[in-house]
Amino acid sequence: MGIKINMKKYILILCIMALMACDTSTTMGTSGTNNNSDGTGTGGNNNGGGNSGGNNTDLPAGFAKFIDAYTDVYVSGDYVIVETTGVPNHSSPYWGAGHPNYSSPQSGMNVNPNIITAQNFKFYIPLSPTVASSVSSTPLGSIGVSLSGVPFFNQYGGPNNQPLDNEIASFDNYYGHPQQSGEYHYHWEPLYLTSEDSSILVGYSLDGFPIYGPTNQSDGQYPTDLDEINGHTHVTEEYPDGSYHYHATATVPYLIGGFRGQVGSSGGGGYYTN
Ligand SMILES: [Zn+2]
Numbered sequence: 005m006g007i008k009i010n011m012k013k014y015i016l017i018l019c020i021m022a023l024m025a026c027d028t029s030t031t032m033g034t035s036g037t038n039n040n041s042d043g044t045g046t047g048g049n050n051n052g053g054g055n056s057g058g059n060n061t062d063l064p065a066g067f068a069k070f071i072d073a074y075t076d077v078y079v080s081g082d083y084v085i086v087e088t089t090g091v092p093n094h095s096s097p098y099w100g101a102g103h104p105n106y107s108s109p110q111s112g113m114n115v116n117p118n119i120i121t122a123q124n125f126k127f128y129i130p131l132s133p134t135v136a137s138s139v140s141s142t143p144l145g146s147i148g149v150s151l152s153g154v155p156f157f158n159q160y161g162g163p164n165n166q167p168l169d170n171e172i173a174s175f176d177n178y179y180g181h182p183q184q185s186g187e188y189h190y191h192w193e194p195l196y197l198t199s200e201d202s203s204i205l206v207g208y209s210l211d212g213f214p215i216y217g218p219t220n221q222s223d224g225q226y227p228t229d230l231d232e233i234n235g236h237t238h239v240t241e242e243y244p245d246g247s248y249h250y251h252a253t254a255t256v257p258y259l260i261g262g263f264r265g266q267v268g269s270s271g272g273g274g275y276y277t278n
């Protein structure tokens with residue numbers, strides 16, 4: 005397991021070196037082809053999983069990618085509702101010793117005392133996100149939901165919005181950990197979802213805008229034009245007409261630096277209950 009992380013970092017370094025070394029137009033031309041095939045393959049896998057249970061279908065393309073075995077997704081009024089227990093679809097030390105999905109901590113991991121506990125989340129994601137008049141800051145707790153139903157948290161730790169520095173060592177192999185009441189979550193790229201293709205859709209922000217892995221589907225490169233909250237706009241597999249979206253990054257804010265869209269039930273924005 006530790007080897008996997010090291011490989012990922014190694015590949016990341018290689019990619020950055022390649023990015024720095026290559027002329028932009030050349031890189032875009034060559035990797036665009038590779039990336040399309042990767043994107044289709046991964047999408048197919050997710051759809052396969054999605055169709056097998058008979059749920060999560062007849063939804064807008066992005067929402068159809070939620071993984072059936074872990075989520076129940078349906079449209080209700082102006083919202084797409086994602087029901088999930090929030091438990092990960094992968095192994096972790098945080099399942100607790102004796103659990104079938106338990107894996108021993110990777111070397112150097114500082115396991116926190118919390119155990120993964122099923123929740124009763126209902127995420128209300130706007131079907132048609134509305135850009136807010138100004139960017140709002142993300143709160144502690146869930147700020148979005150991944151395709152496997154595990155919530156996304158922001159770039160801070162509780163209770164005083166301190167940087168994550170002291171929590172990072174407690175992340176498992178897939179960059180997740182549970183908080184005090186057992187809510188498992190990702191502050192960083194959800195590594196289990198992006199292990200085969202780092203450009204895929206990984207989930208949705210509460211404001212209704214999609215979140216992608218660290219690379220662009222268009223050219224396979226790390227985006228260089230992200231705004232201060234990790235967002236930009238272009239065409240993706242799920243949004244052929246283009247859409248504003250966020251990307252996971254290796255540096256702060258990691259996922260979403262703020263909400264570009266409307267949040268809060270009163271204004272028709274996204275919210276969740278648990
Ligand atoms: Zn955390």
Ligand SMILES: [Zn+2]
Pocket residue numbers: 216220221227236237238249251
């Ligand atoms: Zn993008």
